[in-house]
Amino acid sequence: MTEEAVPGGRATILLVDDEAEILTALTDLLEDEFDVVSTTRPEEALGMLAGGLRPAVILSDQRMPGLTGDAFLERARSYSDAEALLLTGYAELEAVVGAVNRGRIAGYAAKPWEPAALLSMVTAARDRYALRHALETERALMRGLLENLPEQLSFKDAAGRFIRLNGARAAALGGTVESLLGRRESELLSDEAAARLARAEAGALAEGAVSELVEEPGEAEGAVRWMQVSRVALGDGVLVTIGRDVTEARQMEGRLRQADKMQALGTMAGGVAHDFNNLLTAILGSLQLAGRRVGEDPGLQRLLRNATMAAERGSALTRRLLAFSRRNELALRTVSVNQLVLGMGDLLARSLAGPNGTTVEVRRRLAPEPVTATVDPEQLELALLNLCINARDAMPNGGAITIATEEVTVAAEQVPDLPAGSYVRVTVSDTGTGMTPEVLARVFEPFFTTKDVGKGTGLGLPMVYGLVQQSGGGLTIDSRPGQGTRVALYLPAADGAAAQANGEAQEVAPAREPVRVLVVDDDATVREVTAGFLADLGHETVEADDGISALRVLESDPSVRLMVADFAMPRMTGAELSERARAMRPDLPILLVTGYAELAALAAGIPVLHKPYRQAELAEHVAVLLG
Template sequence: MGPGTGLVPGLAAGDRATVLLVDDEAEILTALTDLLEEGFEVVATTRPEEALALLAGGLRPAVILSDQRMPGLTGDAFLERARAHSDAEALLLTGYAELDAVVGALNRGRIAGYAAKPWEPAALLAMVGAARDRHDLRRALEAERALLQGLLENLPDQLSFKDAQGRFIRLNAAKAAALGLEPGACLGRREEDLLSPEAAAGLAKAERDALAAGTASALAEAPPGPDGQPRWLHTSRVALGAGVLVTIARDVTEARRLETRLRQADKMQALGTMAGGVAHDFNNLLTAILGSLHLAGKRVGDEPGLRRLMHNATLAAERGSALTRRLLSFSRQNELAPRRVSVNRLILGMGDLLARTLGTPPGGALELRRDLAADPGAVRVDPDQFELALINLCINARDAMPEGGTITLATADAPIGPDEIPELPAGAYVRVSVADTGTGMPPEVLTRVLEPFFTTKEVGKGTGLGLPMVYGLVRQSGGGLAIDSVPGKGTRVSLYLPAAAAGDEESVPPGDGTARACAPARILVVDDDATVRSVTAGFLSDLGHEILEAADGEAALRLLEGDEGVRLMVADFAMPRMNGAELSERARAIRPGLPILLVTGYAELGALSPGIPVLQKPYRQGELAERVGLLLG
């Protein structure tokens, strides 16, 4: 392959490297330029000083071709100085057998070859092309080395390379830190020698399997971190040949924890739905039981023994009613009365209540501390339910410290970013936390503490609904809950509530608790549960009202169409085929001004039109009388 073909050995099509020519004879530069310009970008100068200035100014040639004998600066001296600015391949041209100059250029200028004048064109062209290829290869290797070094230094995963004997060839700082050493101290050593016998045996088997299969990956539990919590590593191993093994270990602890929290949230939602359904049916039963006991109590006379039995039955049913209220709090289906609340003021106002409630543990003193932020934002929450939630948390904290200890109530503004807490959208929140110095909880207990009826207390000393009630309250209030616990060190429960907007007004609780007397009226009672319908009708009949009964929505609509004397409708919300919301709309279409009262076992009222009052089951006769009196005016 000779001159004039336009091809250079090793030169890719369309790729033109730069060659810097330096010779004090202009005719030689012209001849060299003619030879090389078809395959290279050529820059030529007769003065070595000018060439150095070009290199210092940013010229980046792949090859420098320089004459040796030049006035002022010889070729070997020029190439030595050029090394300060360029990594180009250097070639020397000489017209004499100057072995000393060639040796000097080899030592100081690091030349890659030399050619005698006059040159053979094809040979010189091939020499320049080979020099260009070596330059490109060296640059590519340097780039790969820089990439590998950057990967080693900055990769957060644990990366290592081992030879056929399992000795470290290269490793990054993350891998060395996991072994408690610096990277340099690990080179040439076997990882198995740095581990316990059990861990070393497991590692040896995993690496043998990876070498045999070519690649392998596994998820395994790692030693606990500084926080004492379990850690998880996902390790991938790839065999590169000649026994070389690459290992990449990624810490997936946070991902595992996030997955666990998401599964827990899904489970809590499913349990909440189930709890709401149970509470609905249970409230129907309690309405019938309490109502029947109340009506029967008016008819039994003054028999003390019988009255005592009925009183005991009433107390038991009311305990069941309290249980369903907790279930509804967990399932986030309780009817709340939220208003703007200052968390600091609420906590400070609970001092006497907490002191009376907590008392002193049998084994030692109990200290209650408050670590309140200077001015945390207000929240929108039902203050009575929130007080109850804090009392529940403080009681749990006290019970976790049988030998005494410290309970700390703390508040703080807590802005939350995207995905920081899985169940909460990003935004402004206020954090209220209750921390203790008690026994803490192991992970297997921590994953279940929000399940209803799960308790570690002795039989009869806990219902397992305290924490679920707290969780239900904060979720129904638009917030979330986080629990941090370390066995032997204590537990912190943090409640996150959305910060109230600046213009939020405090809501006024409905009703003043005073029953309204009213004249007898014809009232339509609608309920698919015959026992509940009978109790409601009995309550109203006892108050002097005339009662019509219907077992479903269609029957109720027929009665309304045929009897214009009905002045009020009391209807259950959860009924088959037509629920209370649908019945209310159709009833208002027939009788636009008809007062309607809905009764329900839980607050499944998302589709309800505004302006329709709701009474929660189980209700007493006095509560029903008050609502009816208000509606009849």
């Protein structure tokens, strides 16, 4: 039987007296305020307590056969913490003193008792019991809070000494709770840190409550930990301090800010690449068409080749921009990563020759089992080449680059922004100069480079970042000054049954029968180049500079057999034009050309040709569409 006692509330009282008449009288007096349990035998009372009876008050007679009241109350302490009261029919000071010493009685009353006085004494005992239990509960809660709270919690007196602190705070100060109680925190700090602490605590005592963000050294070398420290004055100079580790939250905020910045930069980069691709389409197309008209003049042919090579470099630049902005359409397929790395041997040997005769050694540490990933092999090859070139440039006196592959299982939150699952990790490590934290924080920004003017575009790492993100993977970089750099690419693992190192485009013969083709583009130079390519293939062309004009042509000219339209046009996009053209001419083949591909916005089932394109690529698509 268990009872809870609250001040002024109903509780259980145990009455013990060898005279039944006394018990009846006591019951009559107390039963309105208490749940009364009584017995004439002290041994039976002890059995009740041992069996689980939890009274708030025990009222016992002193003179009882076999076991006196003081002896009974002493033994009752083994089972109960109830308030103990003694009744005695004799003015025996010695018995009362013994009961106080052994039974820890809270009071006594003489027989015969005065009813109001006895009731008041018993009620006060009940309230003391309730208050004592409430205080013990509060203490237990405080101990539990102190011991289990992950935050660092401490209380200090007016002299700055610890009066309470939890294990987390003690561990942070390099001690234990027991060793730090009564000590001043300033004794454990440097003079500079102690002065800062004194200023912070003085501010809290003056203002009532203050909060600050504090930077502290982390566990790993060079790492930083951020603590949100709140101080609250409780009065009489007592100060409570709560320190919460917010390092993970700040890192998450940093990643979110970086993601927002990368998205904004990606949008800008995609727009720049789109406009640049229009220019390159006109330049490369015009050069290709001009090359067939200048004859065999070697000087002019050389100039055209130089111009074409420069434009091709511009095309590679836009591919990097598009990879960063994640607006290029990757040719994802199952790729044997080990075969791809081994197949880059000659390319790396030609590309990594160090300046001034320095030697750059390429080491490979490939997984013994086949590792296959879902990725665009050409983009992965370009990404690895960029990483290796960056590594070479970070080793002006030569060094070693290590390319490693392995299949790993990534847990949730193990790699930032990467879902849990199986991945192929491709690591490129160097023994170079490494990067400072300031440079490391900006390496994914497009056009940011630490290389001399003319020696770097600042698009290598942004392109790699875009590739892994668009492939459904992730990327980490570890770098410190003087300790080299390690870049790890996490690519979604794939079934190796259909793995290949790379793929070759199938040759498609151009159409043998010329047809009438509608060319739609708001850029006149691009439209002219596209029409020129088609004319060289033997087709007849009709041009339109926007979607409305194109619809008029389709409505008035039934001889049009194919439409080639730009995707990004004002007022009506190529996707919208395609839908309206299909409504008019359901059997009309359509080809969309674009400087970037927002695939979700394209009409279903319409092929896409990416700018800048060559005449052979256009011919291949046209041949397929015309069957």
